[in-house]
Amino acid sequence: MPAMLHEGFGLVQRLRPEHLTSFITAEADLFSVWHLGIPDVGPDSWTLRVGGLVSHELTLSLGDLRGMPQTEIVSVHECAGSPLAPTVPQRRVGNVRWRGVRLRDLLDLAGVEDDARYVISTGLDHGVYDGTHHERYEKDLPLAKARDGDALVALSVNGAPLPVRRGGPLRLVVPGYYGTNSTKWLDSLTVSAHRSTGAFTTTYYMDRPEDGSGAAVPVWELAPNSCLVAPVDGAVHAGEPVEIWGWAWAGEPVSSVEVTTDGGRHWTPARVARRRGYGWQRFSCSWTPGTVGEHVLACRATTGSGATQPTTPRRNRVHQRVVFVEQARSR
Numbered sequence: 373m374p375a376m377l378h379e380g381f382g383l384v385q386r387l388r389p390e391h392l393t394s395f396i397t398a399e400a401d402l403f404s405v406w407h408l409g410i411p412d413v414g415p416d417s418w419t420l421r422v423g424g425l426v427s428h429e430l431t432l433s434l435g436d437l438r439g440m441p442q443t444e445i446v447s448v449h450e451c452a453g454s455p456l457a458p459t460v461p462q463r464r465v466g467n468v469r470w471r472g473v474r475l476r477d478l479l480d481l482a483g484v485e486d487d488a489r490y491v492i493s494t495g496l497d498h499g500v501y502d503g504t505h506h507e508r509y510e511k512d513l514p515l516a517k518a519r520d521g522d523a524l525v526a527l528s529v530n531g532a533p534l535p536v537r538r539g540g541p542l543r544l545v546v547p548g549y550y551g552t553n554s555t556k557w558l559d560s561l562t563v564s565a566h567r568s569t570g571a572f573t574t575t576y577y578m579d580r581p582e583d584g585s586g587a588a589v590p591v592w593e594l595a596p597n598s599c600l601v602a603p604v605d606g607a608v609h610a611g612e613p614v615e616i617w618g619w620a621w622a623g624e625p626v627s628s629v630e631v632t633t634d635g636g637r638h639w640t641p642a643r644v645a646r647r648r649g650y651g652w653q654r655f656s657c658s659w660t661p662g663t664v665g666e667h668v669l670a671c672r673a674t675t676g677s678g679a680t681q682p683t684t685p686r687r688n689r690v691h692q693r694v695v696f697v698e699q700a701r702s703r
């Protein structure tokens with residue numbers, strides 16, 4: 373079991389959404405989360421084991437993985453927030469380019485058996501979270517998602533090898549799913565007929581309906597979400613047009629974004645860019661405020677299947693910003 377470079381839960385929140393002005397978020401600007409600590413991993417002896425319901429188990433070195441066909445995908449990377457407060461929006465998000473081996477290719481190489489339904493992944497980290505010692509960080513995903521051709525065993529981010537804090541040398545990336553599913557310091561993949569029984573798929577990262585009705589659901593697919601990048605305070609003047617813009621994303625493509633400048637009384641459709649890969653989509657519209665004073669701006673994304681963002685306390689609650697509209701500039 374590896375020693376840990378850092379013990380216990382940790383979080384680096386880099387930039388708030390209003391500062392995420394480029395389509396690709398620089399690695400140094402991207403948030404980072406770990407529950408148990410950061411393992412002290414020597415890349416030289418790294419192996420990834422693929423086992424469970426497969427015809428032949430695999431043990432792959434980093435060299436083996438580097439020698440396989442590599443795929444690149446742009447994908448939004450969003451943390452679901454604390455599993456101890458799952459309805460509190462954290463807006464830890466960015467958009468990056470991952471590169472690595474398709475999970476599907478590894479599963480095909482191992483030969484998945486007929487009764488398989490899930491792929492369980494484990495990381496090398498261990499330690500205390502929420503008062504309990506955990507031997508491993510362990511997650512699962514449905515076999516169909518694992519085989520969609522987009523899920524990767526990633527070796528690089530934005531063209532550079534994965535830093536250790538980012539999960540290097542090897543991590544899972546599940547585009548369209550919350551970050552919690554993208555296991556860092558990946559050392560095993562187990563094909564299974566059942567979900568993982570670990571704490572991070574049972575106690576944590578299961579959404580339970582607040583009214584107690586219905587079954588808990590895994591925190592897998594990204595719910596629609598969006599954030600405002602501009603304008604910010606000091607940038608808006610009465611009678612002068614300004615661009616309202618930001619980013620919108622979901623597990624499936626976002627088909628529309630609406631914007632309000634009066635705290636939600638009226639909503640106006642924005643222009644939305646087409647999705648590239650699993651990347652976030654830019655939206656924008658023009659606004660010419662009439663009056664000086666505070667205006668409550670907000671945005672709301674909707675997907676092709678009609679899923680949208682709530683205004684009630686949920687992790688993807690509509691993002692609001694108060695902007696003070698200044699007097700017209702003298703010319």
Ligand SMILES: Nc1nc2c(c(=O)[nH]1)N[C@H]1C(S)=C(S)[C@@H](COP(=O)(O)O)O[C@H]1N2
Pocket residue numbers: 402403404405406407408449450451452494495496497509537538539550551552553554555556557
């Ligand atoms: N092994 C391991 N993988 C993990 C975690 C972890 O604690 N251990 N945290 C998860 C969570 S909750 C998130 S949001 C992402 C964060 O990835 P990042 O640090 O690269 O942003 O990693 C996920 N993968």
Ligand SMILES: [Mo]
Pocket residue numbers: 405450451452453551552
């Ligand atoms: Mo997370």
